[in-house]
Structures are given as structure tokens and as C-alpha cells.
Amino acid sequence: MTEPKLNAPGYEIPGDLEHAVSITTLDRLYNWGRRSSVWPMMFGLACCAIEMIAAQASRYDLARFGMEVMRPSPRQSDLMIVAGTVTKKMLPNIVRLYNQMPEPKYVVAMGACAAGGGPFKEGYNVVAGVDKFIPVDVYIPGCPPTPQALTAGLIKLQEKIDRQSIRNVRWYQKGADAVEIPVPVLGPDLMDPRRFAEIKQLAAQTAARQTGAPEAPAGEA
Amino acid sequence: MTTLDRTEALDLSALAPGSVTADPRPSYQGWIVHQTKLIEVATALRDQHGFDLLSSVTGVDYFPDSMEVVYHAYRTVGGPGLVFKVQLPRQDPMEVPSITPVWPGAEFQEREIWDLFGIRFAGHPDLRRILMWEGFEGHPLRKDWREPFYEEDCKPLKSRWPEGYYASAEDKTVYKDNLQFPANFDPEKAVFDGEASLYGALAKYTTVHAGLKTDHVVLNLGPQHPSTHGVFRAAVVLDGETIVGLKPVMGYLHRNHEKIGERNTFLQNMPYTDRLDYFNSMSSNWGYSLAVERLMGVQPPERAEYLRVIMAELSRIQNHLILIGMLLNDLGAYFTPALYAFEERELILDIFEAASGSRMMCNYHRFGGVARDLPDGVLEKIRGLVQERLPRKVDEFERLLTENEILVSRLRGVPVIDGEDAVRYSITGPVLRAAGVPYDVRRAQPYGIYDRFEFDVALRQHGDLYDNYLIRVDEIRQSLRILQQAVKQMPDGPIIAGKPQYQVRVPAGEAYGRIEAPKGELGYYVVSTGKPNPWRYHVRAPSFINITALEKMCVGQKIADFVAILGVIDIVLGELDR
Amino acid sequence: MYGKGILKGLSVTLKRFIDTYLDDIVWWGRRYFKPEGIAHRSSKNARGIFTVQYPEEKLPLPEEFRYVPFLVYDDAGDGGRQIRCTSCGICAKVCPPQCIWIVRTNDPKTGRPVPEPADFFIDADICMNCGFCAEYCPFDAIIMDHDYEIASYQRNVFNMQQLLKPASYYRNIRPLNYQRNEQERQAKMAAKAAKAEAAS
Numbered sequence: 001m002t003e004p005k006l007n008a009p010g011y012e013i014p015g016d017l018e019h020a021v022s023i024t025t026l027d028r029l030y031n032w033g034r035r036s037s038v039w040p041m042m043f044g045l046a047c048c049a050i051e052m053i054a055a056q057a058s059r060y061d062l063a064r065f066g067m068e069v070m071r072p073s074p075r076q077s078d079l080m081i082v083a084g085t086v087t088k089k090m091l092p093n094i095v096r097l098y099n100q101m102p103e104p105k106y107v108v109a110m111g112a113c114a115a116g117g118g119p120f121k122e123g124y125n126v127v128a129g130v131d132k133f134i135p136v137d138v139y140i141p142g143c144p145p146t147p148q149a150l151t152a153g154l155i156k157l158q159e160k161i162d163r164q165s166i167r168n169v170r171w172y173q174k175g176a177d178a179v180e181i182p183v184p185v186l187g188p189d190l191m192d193p194r195r196f197a198e199i200k201q202l203a204a205q206t207a208a209r210q211t212g213a214p215e216a217p218a219g220e221a
Numbered sequence: 222m223t224t225l226d227r228t229e230a231l232d233l234s235a236l237a238p239g240s241v242t243a244d245p246r247p248s249y250q251g252w253i254v255h256q257t258k259l260i261e262v263a264t265a266l267r268d269q270h271g272f273d274l275l276s277s278v279t280g281v282d283y284f285p286d287s288m289e290v291v292y293h294a295y296r297t298v299g300g301p302g303l304v305f306k307v308q309l310p311r312q313d314p315m316e317v318p319s320i321t322p323v324w325p326g327a328e329f330q331e332r333e334i335w336d337l338f339g340i341r342f343a344g345h346p347d348l349r350r351i352l353m354w355e356g357f358e359g360h361p362l363r364k365d366w367r368e369p370f371y372e373e374d375c376k377p378l379k380s381r382w383p384e385g386y387y388a389s390a391e392d393k394t395v396y397k398d399n400l401q402f403p404a405n406f407d408p409e410k411a412v413f414d415g416e417a418s419l420y421g422a423l424a425k426y427t428t429v430h431a432g433l434k435t436d437h438v439v440l441n442l443g444p445q446h447p448s449t450h451g452v453f454r455a456a457v458v459l460d461g462e463t464i465v466g467l468k469p470v471m472g473y474l475h476r477n478h479e480k481i482g483e484r485n486t487f488l489q490n491m492p493y494t495d496r497l498d499y500f501n502s503m504s505s506n507w508g509y510s511l512a513v514e515r516l517m518g519v520q521p522p523e524r525a526e527y528l529r530v531i532m533a534e535l536s537r538i539q540n541h542l543i544l545i546g547m548l549l550n551d552l553g554a555y556f557t558p559a560l561y562a563f564e565e566r567e568l569i570l571d572i573f574e575a576a577s578g579s580r581m582m583c584n585y586h587r588f589g590g591v592a593r594d595l596p597d598g599v600l601e602k603i604r605g606l607v608q609e610r611l612p613r614k615v616d617e618f619e620r621l622l623t624e625n626e627i628l629v630s631r632l633r634g635v636p637v638i639d640g641e642d643a644v645r646y647s648i649t650g651p652v653l654r655a656a657g658v659p660y661d662v663r664r665a666q667p668y669g670i671y672d673r674f675e676f677d678v679a680l681r682q683h684g685d686l687y688d689n690y691l692i693r694v695d696e697i698r699q700s701l702r703i704l705q706q707a708v709k710q711m712p713d714g715p716i717i718a719g720k721p722q723y724q725v726r727v728p729a730g731e732a733y734g735r736i737e738a739p740k741g742e743l744g745y746y747v748v749s750t751g752k753p754n755p756w757r758y759h760v761r762a763p764s765f766i767n768i769t770a771l772e773k774m775c776v777g778q779k780i781a782d783f784v785a786i787l788g789v790i791d792i793v794l795g796e797l798d799r
Numbered sequence: 800m801y802g803k804g805i806l807k808g809l810s811v812t813l814k815r816f817i818d819t820y821l822d823d824i825v826w827w828g829r830r831y832f833k834p835e836g837i838a839h840r841s842s843k844n845a846r847g848i849f850t851v852q853y854p855e856e857k858l859p860l861p862e863e864f865r866y867v868p869f870l871v872y873d874d875a876g877d878g879g880r881q882i883r884c885t886s887c888g889i890c891a892k893v894c895p896p897q898c899i900w901i902v903r904t905n906d907p908k909t910g911r912p913v914p915e916p917a918d919f920f921i922d923a924d925i926c927m928n929c930g931f932c933a934e935y936c937p938f939d940a941i942i943m944d945h946d947y948e949i950a951s952y953q954r955n956v957f958n959m960q961q962l963l964k965p966a967s968y969y970r971n972i973r974p975l976n977y978q979r980n981e982q983e984r985q986a987k988m989a990a991k992a993a994k995a996e997a998a999s
Contacts, residue, residue: 043445045452046474046795047499047581057563058849072447089354090452090473093444116924116954119493119896121390121399122484123477124361124368125353128391128399129924129954140950141923142866144581149866151853153950160952187413188358189369189400196408202395207404378897382888383912385900387920387956489895492929557812564849571841571861578863578943584929592934593863596975605843621811624804723893723935 006032027165034078034104035161037066038154041077041101045084048111048144052083055147065154074100079157081150082136085113085120086127088190095183098134103171103178108138108157110150115139133192134181233305236265244306248516248730251291251304256317259307263292263323271296272303273644274660275324276735277744277761280334284364287311288340291746292320293733293761297644297658299665304733309340319345326647329769337362337479347422352472352798355415358403361480368480369394369401375754376484423458423466437465440780444473448551448784451794455771455783462779467772471765474798482758487513487588487725487749490758494745495582497760497796500540503532503573504738505796506586511668512734512745513588516727519718525590526670527711531603532576532585533736534700534707538611539566540739540791541693542618548690548788549622552631558622565614568606575599588725590717600708607704615697623691632686635782637789638774639684646770650741650763652790655692656684662737673710674703686782689789696739724753740764740791762796815846822847832856862973865930865943867923870962871969880963883940885914890932890941898925899932919962923955939980945972 007013011023040062044052056062056070071077074097086094098107109130112118116139117128130136137160140153166172170179182193191199233252234241240255241262254262266272272294281289288309295302309315319342320327331342332351339360342348349355359366370390372378380388391397402408420439428435443454452473458466478497482490494509495502507529514520521529543566546559570580576595577583585591595603622628638648640657653660661678663671679695681688729751735744741763748757767790774790775783823830830836837856840849851858868890875881886903900920906913933943944964949955970977 042447046476047496049451050499050581054563054567057567058560059564059567059851060853061850064850064852072445085474085476087473087475089475090444093473097445112924112926116922117399118925119496119927120476120481121896121925122368122370123481124399125472125475125477126399128370131954132398138950138952139924139954141926141955142947142949143927145950146580146947148853148858149947149950152948155854156950156952185408185413186354186415187356187408187411188402188406191408199396199400199402199406199408203402203404203406206395206402210404376895376897377892381894381897381899382891382901383886383903385891385902385920386918387900387922387958485895488931489893492895492927492931496927561815564845567849568841568843568845574864575861576863578861578865578930579928582928584931596862602843610843617811621808625808626802626804629804721934723889723931 028162030166031162031164035066035158038079038106038157038161039069039071039077040067040079040081041074041097042070042072043080043082043097045082045086045090046113048083048114051144051147051150052081052110055150060147060151062151062154065151065158067154074098075102077101078104079106079108080134081108081110082114082130083110083144085118086130087125088127089125089186091127091133091190092183092186094130095133095181099178099180099183104169105178106137106157106161107134108140108153109136110140110153111145112141112143115141118143127190133184233262233266233303236262241305248728250731251306254305254307256307256309259318259320260323262305263320266294266303267323271298273297274649275320275326275647276302276649276742277733277746277759278320278327278330278334279746279759279761280338280340280362281748281757281759282311282338282362282364285311288315288338290317290334290340293744293746295665297660297665299660301666302733313339314341315339316341316343318343321345324647325645326766326769329765333765336360339363349418349422350472352475354472355418356413358401361477368477369396369399374484375752376486376489419456419468419470423456423468428460428465435460442783444470448547448788450547450787450792451797453787453792453794453797455787457775457780457783459780462781464775464778464780464783467775467783469768469771471768471794471798474794476795476799478760478799479758483755485755486753487727487755488723490755491586492582492584494760495584497762497799498738498740498743498764498793499581499795500543500793501533501536501739502581502583503529503536503585504736504743506583507533507669508734508736508738508743508745509747510586510588510734511736512732512747513725513727515732515734516730516747516749517588517725518728519589521590521718522715523670523712524594524714525716525718527707528576528591528595528716529586529669530671530674530707531704531711532573532583534704535569535572535603537700537739538697538704539569541697542566544788544791545618545622545690545693548785549628551784551788552628554628558618561614561618561621565611568610572599572602572606575602587717587721589719590715592717592721594716600711603704604708607701607708612698612701615694615701619694623694628690629687631785632690635686635778635785636774637684637686637689637786638770642770642773643684646773647766648741648770650738650767650791651679651692651696652689652741652767654679655681655688657682662735662742666735668734668736671703674706676700676702686785686789727751727755735761738763740793740796741767743796760796760799762799764790764792764794764797765799768792768797819847834859860945860972862975864945865928865933866947867926867928867944867949867957868921868932868941868962869944869964870919870959871940871942871966872963873966882915882963883938883966884916884919885938885940886912886916886919887937889935889937893931893935895929895931896925896927898922898927916959919959921957921962923949923957939984942969942973942976 109115120126138157185191237258240258274295276293290307336350438459444452454470456468494505497505542562546562549558577585643656676699727749731748744761746759750756872880872882891899902918904917
């Protein structure tokens with residue numbers, strides 16, 4: 001386990017008191033508490049979920065990092081590990097779950113599919129990367145990332161948490177605690193409410209282009 | 222290795238003279254049935270000729286002339302099967318009589334054909350889209366339907382070499398993303414309620430108690446749920462705690478294997494088969510290589526066949542261990558049996574990693590053999606596991622679980638399905654064998670070298686949840702038996718027939734390669750036109766078809782039993798949704 | 800007796816609990832943070848605590864392990880790099896999700912292709928780690944890496960500079976493969992030299 005550097009640099013503590021005394025800052029203490037007890041949400045979509053469960057199992061025990069509690073409910077979790085391919089049919093549920101998570105919340109895109117569409121990027125039902133809809137903190141490439149790779153990614157997340165400061169975090173500022181992402185709608189294709197005007201405009205443009213010759217169909221006999 | 226033969230004594234044209242003809246295309250087997258006589262021929266096949274198991278129903282788009290619906294039927298007593306097709310001219314609306322009156326197991330498969338091809342089925346009990354959502358525009362597997370990220374009909378793509386400047390696929394589309402909309406579409410004005418048809422189908426369940434009409438609770442289980450089967454959703458109608466109606470909803474992991482499969486070359490499809498049943502990539506690879514090797518007419522060398530058997534049986538053991546662990550998880554024994562199962566699985570995955578390079582996505586099979594030989598020391602490791610550790614650990618597992626009173630009271634006596642219904646609903650695999658029907662593809666139509674090994678087909682009689690649990694332990698023991706023989710008998714020699722090459726020539730024709738995967742009968746229907754990429758690539762997924770009878774299994778049970786029943790059917794979403 | 804099954808199961812868990820202490824005692828001092836301890840915990844005799852404590856203890860990877868690919872260069876004497884890749888394009892053609900982009904340029908003087916890629920991109924957010932590129936490369940120029948600690952805070956598209964690694968690294972992670980391919984290359988060069996001599 002990476003030793004959290006609780007001691008603020010510049011203060012020398014005598015050797016025999018090192019396990020008893022620590023001179024630290026509020027930021028460090030706050031972040032140390034948060035990064036040592038991140039509770040992931042049990043959110044496995046596909047094959048990467050199995051490696052996530054294997055990381056939770058006895059060989060690559062995630063409980064050593066404080067992540068032993070895997071809650072299926074978003075209300076009780078801090079971290080959403082998007083493990084697996086994000087499909088258009090599932091996406092409204094993913095965004096809804098993300099909205100239901102209380103602050104502070106983090107997202108780790110585990111695997112090639114969640115990071116950038118993966119090998120299924122060209123599929124008509126696949127969203128090429130979950131970061132098109134929800135903000136991602138750490139990307140872990142691999143197909144699937146081995147449990148050791150996932151653990152390395154989670155350590156990177158812990159390092160990111162270490163760098164945050166109480167002064168700047170969104171949930172302590174004035175205004176809304178969390179940014180609610182509008183839930184996409186499943187129509188003729190996936191519709192993102194933030195892009196409605198753009199979709200309307202582009203659809204009108206394609207209609208104007210198509211009033212010429214109809215598109216030649218593909219296929220070999 | 223047996224091939225898919227026309228059953229000798231069976232001349233289907235005698236069943237309905239003039240409406241049934243032998244398929245004239247070279248390297249195609251089977252019969253073409255006119256759709257007016259389809260139900261008659263099917264009933265005769267089932268009742269008079271003993272083809273009681275309908276293995277697969279799928280569609281093929283022979284652009285621009287016709288579309289076909291292809292049926293594969295087998296006898297549960299074993300032997301080669303029968304393939305027959307219905308051909309339709311390719312113009313909307315297309316309609317075929319539904320075969321669900323004869324074989325109810327075709328229900329979901331016909332919905333899938335409607336969803337992806339646009340062929341309607343007259344007389345189908347509930348014809349809605351199944352993998353895509355209601356309201357989706359188009360029928361994706363048609364040859365003239367292009368996905369938004371379409372670049373070329375077949376890989377390799379010209380944009381990658383020699384002028385391969387990196388460009389993200391999003392930048393090449395109109396909507397800067399994987400989207401396409403109808404012309405002049407206005408998202409603000411459109412109203413979509415895709416769930417209306419689902420809840421409409423459920424709304425018919427009400428009860429009348431002494432003149433009082435009682436409403437029921439509609440509960441959605443999933444797609445986000447504590448059990449670890451994946452993103453599967455079941456809309457359940459409850460009367461108190463008893464299930465009155467159930468509609469499974471799937472497609473949350475529909476990753477378009479079949480459309481991507483048509484764009485890939487034959488070899489490029491191999492790593493994609495890993496991701497179907499992602500627990501058992503060694504088995505999923507085998508079914509595909511079986512189908513393509515049948516078309517190519519190649520036979521793997523001896524050592525490769527033994528390696529395939531060893532890897533497939535190890536895969537079966539770890540699958541059943543995980544299944545028992547996850548079933549116990551769902552029942553509430555969090556997380557001990559699962560952890561014990563994961564420990565053994567990790568040791569087996571170490572072997573997969575050493576042999577193929579990856580723990581789960583092994584990509585191990587090639588056409589004509591396997592990709593890599595076992596490195597030094599791995600055979601010793603396999604011996605150690607198979608002869609010493611695993612038998613001991615399975616006994617320990619049984620000591621932990623089998624007589625546990627809580628387990629027994631939760632599982633014993635809860636009926637899943639009985640033998641006759643299971644066959645009618647096209648259920649295959651351990652669920653069928655727990656119901657008393659001894660159908661195992663390794664015995665019914667042996668592939669590879671399975672006819673050389675001495676093993677029993679695990680069988681249980683009662684078909685309840687407890688038998689479904691016990692049969693998995695039986696199957697692990699039988700797999701260990703096969704492994705012990707295989708490890709002793711494996712010869713030295715080459716591991717692939719011919720030179721390894723990435724441009725495979727696959728002659729035109731159709732082939733259906735099926736294996737006994739740990740979850741059931743896994744089949745691959747591959748149609749080739751001689752080009753580098755398949756014309757049609759269909760996966761007969763056991764998880765998808767075993768779920769067809771879910772409503773029948775669960776109605777009348779308690780909601781807590783639903784979780785156990787779903788756990789015991791052993792579904793994996795990668796192959797269910799493809 | 801009712802409850803016998805539960806007691807049987809509890810005896811199994813008790814035995815495993817006691818094993819965790821027994822195994823620690825038998826392997827005192829050698830069990831943790833030592834390679835032989837890690838090997839013992841991954842063997843058929845493993846009992847007791849099964850955990851391999853990443854990141855202090857890393858499981859040794861087998862040679863065939865494949866993660867994201869990398870390009871190999873040999874040292875060209877004067878400190879320069881001799882990139883093995885000739886931009887033949889086979890890896891780009893055989894890649895199933897088509898995640899490899901290669902730019903091949905022509906020599907302006909002769910008009911023939913330069914046997915070196917002008918640029919080379921791999922989108923690691925598409926790569927499915929299948930290993931086909933390394934399997935079918937005729938020059939052993941692209942190899943599957945063992946490095947799995949490549950998580951980052953942004954998307955991962957690697958260009959040629961990020962992908963190049965020395966042949967000594969290749970030798971370290973895949974000694975048997977390296978040896979076999981070196982032998983093949985020597986044999987090819989010897990055959991070429993023999994042909995040139997016979998011709999002259």
C-alpha cells in the first residue's frame with residue numbers, strides 16, 4: 001500500500017516519535033481520509049467487470065486500499081468504475097446513476113471500451129467512450145486490464161485525490177453541489193439533450209443534401 | 222470429426238411435394254421449404270421424425286435478391302441435424318409464419334430477426350424489438366443499412382495505411398459522433414416512450430379476489446443490480462411476493478458482434494469471439510474455428526486437438542466454480558464460496574496466461590490448430606492442478622456447501638423446468654441435463670477428439686434448483702476425468718496444420734459449428750461467399766435461448782426464487798446480447 | 800442431526816483460517832515480499848493467505864503476456880536508432896479493430912517507399928490486446944509489451960516516439976522469443992550472404 005504522506009514537508013519529526021506524532025495540514029488530513037476509503041459502485045457492464053471482481057477477490061484484494069465495500073446503490077458509493085462497453089441502450093441509466101451519486105464522486109473508465117469505445121467502437125449501439133457524457137478522472141487502457149493494472153489505475157486516482165484542496169472543491173463552493181447531467185433519450189438514435197439544437201440543424205442539412213440523388217446502397221451480390 | 226450431413230433416410234420433399242426442394246447452392250446443405258407449408262413440415266419433423274430440439278433460428282440477407290430464415294433442428298437422442306430454410310423476396314413487408322406453435326423456443330430468436338432484419342412473424346405471441354429499443358430507426362443487419370461509423374464494407378481499411386494519419390472516427394461523420402438521424406428530424410418535438418410496449422405487454426395481469434380486482438406491482442429488476450450476471454433487466458409483475466408475469470429486457474450490452482463480424486476478415490473475428498462468453502474464451506473460440514475449418518476443409522494436428530480439449534475442459538471447470546460461487550452470492554452467502562472459487566480460478570487463469578498471453582481473452586485458436594504451444598513447465602502445472610489440487614478442492618467445496626441446510630432449503634424443491642418443456646423451449650446445457658434429458662453435444666455429435674475419452678454425461682432427474690447445483694459439481698468431476706486422460710495421452714507434434722497466415726482463403730458455403738460450451742450449446746453459423754470476410758456470421762448463444770423459458774420457469778414462484786433461478790440458468794451478457 | 804451440514808461447512812472455513820497461520824509459520828520470513836513466497840502462493844500447494852500485495856509484490860508475468868504493443872529499435876552504433884519497422888502495413892491490415900495508423904513515405908529521389916514509418920499511431924483506447932500485430936509482423940518490429948501500468952488522466956493515443964523501445968527491453972521481457980527471432984535473422988542474413996557470394 002502506498003504510504004500516504006501525511007506529514008507536511010519541512011517539519012522534522014524525531015525517529016522514535018514518527019508513529020505517534022504527525023504535523024500535517026487540513027488538506028492532507030481530509031484527503032487522506034477520503035482516499036483511504038473510496039467505496040466503488042458495483043457497476044460492471046461486461047468483461048472488465050470480471051476483472052474488477054477478481055481485483056476484489058482474494059488474490060488482488062482491493063480491501064487493502066479501503067475499497068472493500070462495493071455498493072450496488074449509487075447513493076452509498078464514491079467511485080463509479082465503468083467497467084465494460086457502454087451501449088446506447090444502457091447509457092441513460094448510466095447517466096441517471098451518475099446523477100444519483102452524492103459528491104464527492106469520481107469516475108474511472110476501466111478498459112478500452114469505456115475509455116474510447118474499444119474494439120466495438122464501430123458498432124451502431126456502442127457509445128465511443130463514456131467521457132462523452134460523464135466526466136472521467138482516470139482512464140485505464142487494456143482489454144481487459146488485469147487486476148494489477150486496475151489497481152495501478154486506482155492508485156493513480158488516489159494520487160489525484162491527494163492533490164485536491166478543500167479551498168477549490170466544488171462541493172464546498174457556493175452554488176449547486178453537483179452538476180446534474182441531463183439524461184439522454186432513446187429515439188431513432190441516442191439523443192443528448194445538450195445537443196438538441198445541433199442535431200436539428202444537422203438533420204436539416206442532411207435533408208437538404210439528400211433531395212438530390214438518393215444514397216446508393218452498399219452490398220455485394 | 223463428423224460433418225453436418227443430410228440425414229440419409231430422410232427425404233423432406235416427400236413431406237410436402239412441390240413445396241420442399243433440396244438446396245441447390247454448392248456447399249450448402251439442407252432444404253428450402255415454401256412458407257405456406259412451413260408449419261406442416263415442421264410439425265412432421267418434430268412428431269414423426271424425432272427432431273424435437275430446435276437449435277437455432279436465424280436470418281440471412283442475400284442482398285439484393287432475397288432474404289432467408291434458416292432453421293437448424295436436432296434430435297435429443299443424438300446424431301447429425303437438419304437445416305431447412307424459408308426464402309423470401311427482398312421487399313417490405315416480409316412475413317413468415319412463426320414457428321413458435323411447434324417449437325416455443327424460437328420466440329426470442331424470431332424477435333431478434335424482426336429487430337435486426339425486419340422480417341415479421343405471423344402468429345408470434347409478442348413481436349417487439351429485443352436487442353435494440355422500440356423507436357430505433359432501421360433494421361441494422363440488412364446489407365444496405367450502414368452504421369454511422371461506416372468506412373468500407375470490409376476491413377482492412379484504406380485510411381490506416383499507407384496514408385495513415387491518425388484521425389478520430391468521430392470527425393468523419395455528420396454528427397461528429399456515432400449517430401445518425403432521419404432527415405429533418407426535430408428532437409425537441411419528438412416524443413418517445415419506448416417502454417410503453419413493454420408495460421403494455423405486462424398490463425394484462427390482474428387478479429380478481431372475491432369480486433375485487435387487485436392490481437399488481439410492476440417491479441424492474443436491473444439493469445443495475447447487486448447480482449453479478451451483467452446488465453440484464455426483468456420486468457416482473459408481483460402479487461405480493463409471487464410472480465404473476467415476467468418479461469425479460471435485454472440489449473443493454475448489444476455490441477453488434479454480427480455486424481462487426483461481417484466487416485472483419487475471418488481471422489479478425491477470432492478475438493471478437495473471446496468477448497462473447499467472456500468467462501470461457503477457450504470454448505467460444507473453438508465453436509468459431511470449428512465452423513470455419515469445416516468450410517476450409519482443414520483438420521488440426523493431434524497435439525492441437527489435445528490442447529484444445531485441455532483448455533476447454535479447464536475453462537468448463539472454472540466456469541462452473543464461478544457459477545456456484547456467484548449463485549451462493551445471490552442467495553446471500555456473501556462472499557465466501559465465491560472467494561474460494563475465485564482462488565481456484567486464478568490458478569487456472571495462470572495457465573491460460575502462460576499458454577495464450579491473456580487471462581481471459583485468450584485468442585488461442587487459429588484455423589487448423591492453436592496459436593502457441595505450451596511453454597516449459599506449464600504441462601507440469603496442469604498436471605499438478607488436475608491430478609492433485611482440483612479434485613481435493615472440489616471435495617472441499619462440496620463439504621462446504623452440499624449438505625448445508627440453508628442451501629438445501631432454498632434450493633431443493635424449487636422447480637426450474639421439466640424435461641419435456643426444456644426440449645420444447647430449446648434449452649441446452651446443464652439446465653437440460655438437470656431436468657433429466659441426457660443431451661450433450663460432446664456425445665450427441667462429437668467434435669474434436671471427444672470420442673476418445675471416457676466420461677459420463679452428467680444427469681440429474683428432478684430439475685429443481687438443487688439438482689442444477691449438483692449437476693455443476695458432477696460436470697466438474699467429469700471434466701477432471703477427461704483432463705486426466707488428455708494430459709496422459711497428449712502427443713508431441715505440430716500445433717497447426719499448414720503455415721500460420723493472416724489471409725485465409727475460405728471457400729463459399731455455409732457451416733454450422735456447434736460445441737458443448739459450459740453454458741449450453743454454442744453454435745456459429747457462418748456463410749462465406751469466397752471473399753475475405755464472412756457474408757453472414759451468427760452466434761447461437763445458449764444464454765439468449767435458455768432465457769426464452771424464463772417466464773415459464775418463474776411464474777408462480779416467489780421473487781426470491783427468481784434470483785436463484787436466474788443464477789442457475791447461468792447467463793453471461795456478452796453472448797446473450799452479442 | 801439438523802445443522803450437521805452447516806457445521807461441516809464451518810469446519811472447512813475453520814481449517815482454512817488455521818491454515819493462514821500455519822502457512823505463515825512454516826514459511827516464516829520467506830512468504831511475503833520474496834519471489835519464492837510469491838511462487839509458493841501461485842502454486843498447486845498454495846494455502847493460507849492467497850493475496851499478492853500489489854504494488855509491493857508484483858506477480859511475475861509469463862513471457863507470452865500481451866498488453867499494448869510497442870515498436871522495437873536497435874542501437875545503430877553512433878547513438879542513433881535503427882527502427883526495425885519497414886512500414887509494410889501488415890500489422891495495420893491484420894488488426895481487428897483497426898487501431899494502427901501507419902504513414903509510409905516515398906523516397907523523393909528513387910520514388911520507392913522508405914523502409915521506415917514516417918509516423919505510427921496506436922489508439923490504446925481501441926486496442927484489444929489480441930497480439931495479431933506482433934504475431935504476423937515479418938520483421939519482429941512490433942511486440943506486445945508487458946507494461947500494464949499505463950493508466951492516465953486523459954485518453955491514450957500513442958505516436959511513434961511514445962511507442963519506440965530498445966531491443967534490449969524486448970530481450971528482457973521476452974528472452975525466448977528474442978533468442979528464437981535472433982537465430983532466424985542470423986540464418987536469413989547468412990543465407991543472403993551465401994547467395995551474394997555464389998552470385999559474385
